[in-house]
Amino acid sequence: MPAGLLETALSQAYNAIVLTDADLGAGGCKILYCNPAFCRMTGYTAAELMGQTPRILQGPLTDPAVLQRLRACLASGQPFEGRAINYRKDGSSYHVEWITSPIFNDLGQITHYISIQQDITQLLQAQKMQALMGLALDAAPSSVFITDAQQRVMYANRAFAALSGYAQADILGKKPGQLLHSGVHDADFYQSLQSSLERGQTFKAAFTNRRKDGSLYHCEQSVAALHDAAGQTTHYVSVATDVGHFVAREQALQNLACRDPLTSLLNRRAGEEALQRCHAAAQVSGQAYAVIMADIDRFKRVNDLHGHAAGDRIIAAVAQQLSQSVRSTDAVVRWGGEEFLIALPGLGLPAALELAERIRLAVADCHDAEVGRVTLSLGVAAGPAGGTEIDTVKRADQALYAAKQQGRNRVVADCAAPDGRPGNISGPASPT
Numbered sequence: 001m002p003a004g005l006l007e008t009a010l011s012q013a014y015n016a017i018v019l020t021d022a023d024l025g026a027g028g029c030k031i032l033y034c035n036p037a038f039c040r041m042t043g044y045t046a047a048e049l050m051g052q053t054p055r056i057l058q059g060p061l062t063d064p065a066v067l068q069r070l071r072a073c074l075a076s077g078q079p080f081e082g083r084a085i086n087y088r089k090d091g092s093s094y095h096v097e098w099i100t101s102p103i104f105n106d107l108g109q110i111t112h113y114i115s116i117q118q119d120i121t122q123l124l125q126a127q128k129m130q131a132l133m134g135l136a137l138d139a140a141p142s143s144v145f146i147t148d149a150q151q152r153v154m155y156a157n158r159a160f161a162a163l164s165g166y167a168q169a170d171i172l173g174k175k176p177g178q179l180l181h182s183g184v185h186d187a188d189f190y191q192s193l194q195s196s197l198e199r200g201q202t203f204k205a206a207f208t209n210r211r212k213d214g215s216l217y218h219c220e221q222s223v224a225a226l227h228d229a230a231g232q233t234t235h236y237v238s239v240a241t242d243v244g245h246f247v248a249r250e251q252a253l254q255n256l257a258c259r260d261p262l263t264s265l266l267n268r269r270a271g272e273e274a275l276q277r278c279h280a281a282a283q284v285s286g287q288a289y290a291v292i293m294a295d296i297d298r299f300k301r302v303n304d305l306h307g308h309a310a311g312d313r314i315i316a317a318v319a320q321q322l323s324q325s326v327r328s329t330d331a332v333v334r335w336g337g338e339e340f341l342i343a344l345p346g347l348g349l350p351a352a353l354e355l356a357e358r359i360r361l362a363v364a365d366c367h368d369a370e371v372g373r374v375t376l377s378l379g380v381a382a383g384p385a386g387g388t389e390i391d392t393v394k395r396a397d398q399a400l401y402a403a404k405q406q407g408r409n410r411v412v413a414d415c416a417a418p419d420g421r422p423g424n425i426s427g428p429a430s431p432t
């Protein structure tokens, strides 16, 4: 090794280095050498430190337990590694982390100690700030998660766990897009999310996400990309606010506007809209659709004999029977007092007649403890058949009228006869 290289290296080392003798007596070890980094850290000049003990750096906040462990280690010839608070020449404190190693002579006696030290004040402050940020994010009511550039979760706060049901451990390293995917949003939604992020803009939208338990939740969510100095995306941060209560209130209001309060079926106005949609879809697809009009037979007698409340109970029971008999895509409407309309997208006349007959039998099978049995008359018509949805309803209504005329408790089909007269194709049922 070139002469003087070791001293040059020590004097230029980034870490503070101090060499002492091995006098562990009351006076303490004396400083024999310290490098410029040590002087910068302590605020003393090398001349001021020579012959001093490192104890001059200790003060009121220096942990005595650490010093005791240091002395025990050094006395036993073991290296020491620890952290403590020391004081500069100007009295200001700093956090120091150091390793002190004993130096042995040929006889195995400790002659010196060399200590390599680092001021870790800023590091500890950064760690403290990081812990504070974590606490603050956990205390925030909004759900927050942060991903890396590959969209794998690196952090999620407590509100995220509460909202989504995924604890940090469940989601760390995973892609939230896959976990939270609800299937509610279409490709355009994700495309605009992607292009917003690529343009460096924050994407804000009402998201419907899926919880760990499979249920859906609604939130106002923003997703922003974070960039490094070179403009490369390093992370994504997502902040979401639970808006489930607003959505529930909106749905409740919508239900109030669309649903009949006694039966919870669609009311007349919402039913007319459903019918229009059904008719328009059939015109586009070229498929048929069918309409069933159903009316409770001799219902006035129920009211007269048992009172209005019993009549209401019968209407609600028939409504429930109708709802249970149809597909989720069908619309069951309380068309009038004891009159119901069912719109059946994609269903031709034969299938609608079969359904109407099943409904007739199911209602006739029901028994109310007070009123006993009631029956239904049903008229069935198929659309679009060139007309409007109002024409289809009219034809179903005429078929219903025919069912009443023919003795009630029966299904009559509108055969769309060229002369416009409805035809009866259902088997005769026992009249009421």
Ligand SMILES: Nc1nc2c(ncn2[C@@H]2O[C@H](COP(=O)(O)OP(=O)(O)OP(=O)(O)O)[C@@H](O)[C@H]2O)c(=O)[nH]1
Pocket (backbone or CB within 6 Å): 295, 296, 297, 298, 299, 300, 301, 303, 307, 308, 309, 310, 311, 312, 315, 336, 337, 338, 404, 408
């Ligand atoms: N309890 C109750 N009765 C209702 C309601 N809406 C209409 N009604 C009654 O339903 C009865 C319908 O009677 P009508 O139209 O004469 O017909 P019906 O007695 O059922 O005889 P058909 O239809 O010819 O078999 C009337 O007495 C109405 O007051 C309601 O919401 N609750």
